[in-house]
Amino acid sequence: MPNDDEQIEELSSSPLSEEEQYFHERSYKELVESIPRIEDVAKFLVGATATTSGLFLAAIKLARGDKTVSELFWFVPFICWSLSIVALILVLLPRHYETGQAEPASWKDAFVQVRYWKYHWLMTGAVFFIAGILSALYPLTR
Numbered sequence: 212m213p214n215d216d217e218q219i220e221e222l223s224s225s226p227l228s229e230e231e232q233y234f235h236e237r238s239y240k241e242l243v244e245s246i247p248r249i250e251d252v253a254k255f256l257v258g259a260t261a262t263t264s265g266l267f268l269a270a271i272k273l274a275r276g277d278k279t280v281s282e283l284f285w286f287v288p289f290i291c292w293s294l295s296i297v298a299l300i301l302v303l304l305p306r307h308y309e310t311g312q313a314e315p316a317s318w319k320d321a322f323v324q325v326r327y328w329k330y331h332w333l334m335t336g337a338v339f340f341i342a343g344i345l346s347a348l349y350p351l352t353r
């Protein structure tokens with residue numbers, strides 16, 4: 212039983228306005244629609260990483276000519292870009308959703324977990340991509 216000192220919050224029973232209804236629907240749809248967007252960014256970064264590594268390889272060939280490359284710092288960008296591609300491919304692989312058959316709350320939890328997992332690997336791939344670009348600057352300036 213509530214005490215006389217406690218405030219009881221009154222909830223409005225009026226229907227949602229058009230604007231409120233729009234944002235209510237978007238809050239549910241955003242969760243599901245965000246996973247394909249994360250995957251699209253991962254696809255773009257895989258292409259950008261492959262292109263960047265190819266351009267860097269061409270720059271090495273032009274800069275070094277017929278000389279062989281034996282120093283480790285020449286390979287660091289390729290290691291970073293390889294790790295980036297591996298992380299980004301993990302984003303693109305399908306995930307298994309652990310849910311209860313008639314439990315909508317578990318469906319939402321599964322989506323949130325998968326989205327978090329894919330976003331984590333997307334950010335990891337992006338960090339390795341940028342690290343590869345930054346590490347590629349060193350050999351070219353020597």
